[in-house]
Amino acid sequence: MSHIDTGDSWPGMLDEVTGALETLTSILDDEDDFRVMLQQVCRQVTKAVPGVDEATVTLLRGDEPHTAAATSDLVAELDRDQYRNGGPCLEAARHGTLQRVTVSEALERWPKFAGDARDAGFDSFLSAPLVADSEHAGGINCYGTQARGFSDLDQALLELYTTATEAILRLYRRYLTATELAGQLRAALTHRAVIDQAKGILMALRQISADDAFTLLVEQSQRENVKVRDIAERFVAHAVGNPQAS
Secondary structure, three states, rough: HHHHHHOOOHHHHHHHHHHHHHHHHHHHOOOOOHHHHHHHHHHHHHHHHHOEEEEEEEEEEEEEEEEEEOHHHHHHHHHHHHHHHHHHHHHHHHHOOOEEEEEEEEHHHHHHHHHHHOOOOOOOEEEEEEEOOOOEHHHHHEEEEOOOOHHHHHHHHHHHHHHHHHHHHHHHHHHHHHHHHHHHHHHHHHHHHHHHHHHHHHHHHHOHHHHHHHHHHHHHHHHHHHHHHHHOOOOOOHHHHOOOHH
16 A cells, blocks of 8 residues: 655645535535435545545444445445445444455455456445444445555545544534424424414403313313314314314
8 A cells, every 4th residue: 555645735635625525514504315415425525535436325224234325326336235245335334444455455355346346447445434423324435446546645535534524414413403303393382372372262252261271172182082283273263263274
């Protein structure tokens, strides 16, 4: 394997990593699907690491791997080959260790996968473990066509990209969770509002307390086996002369 190049290439390479991460971060404002985000991870790693021609993301369900995103069907199928016969992406995902091998090295460890990958035109493999949160762990898998293998610089850039990507994905998952909770809260407040409206109408019509009004709604809910909020919505609609709104 080659050593890290400490020459003038570093600033340019770091600019590529930074640009890829900035693009990934900007997607947070536009995308609300985790798989779409992972697809962007694959696309951006080909920009962040110069030796990468194709990329995939492996996720684990328990101990079972699956390819959540890929830059092509070809490498997605090679991932599945690894799941059946062993390979660097499976090692990285399951054991949390970075894997960097040439096709000749892979032939010794995983002959079936390595042979298929070589036939597909790939000679170098680089996989880094990826942990987004307790539910999403796996790896970023890089496929290269260069016979010399991935360099130390490629490995360092992938590790840098992966570390930053993990932080972005954790932020993204927290954002989705907060969005879901906000939606639930809005729904709960809406339901509470219509129940309070129904209680207020009952209190005025029957000259009863708020507790007694709520008891009437609950009793009607139990008789009809319908949620209290649905009873309240129907009652309010009838009270304001719009029965079709219930």
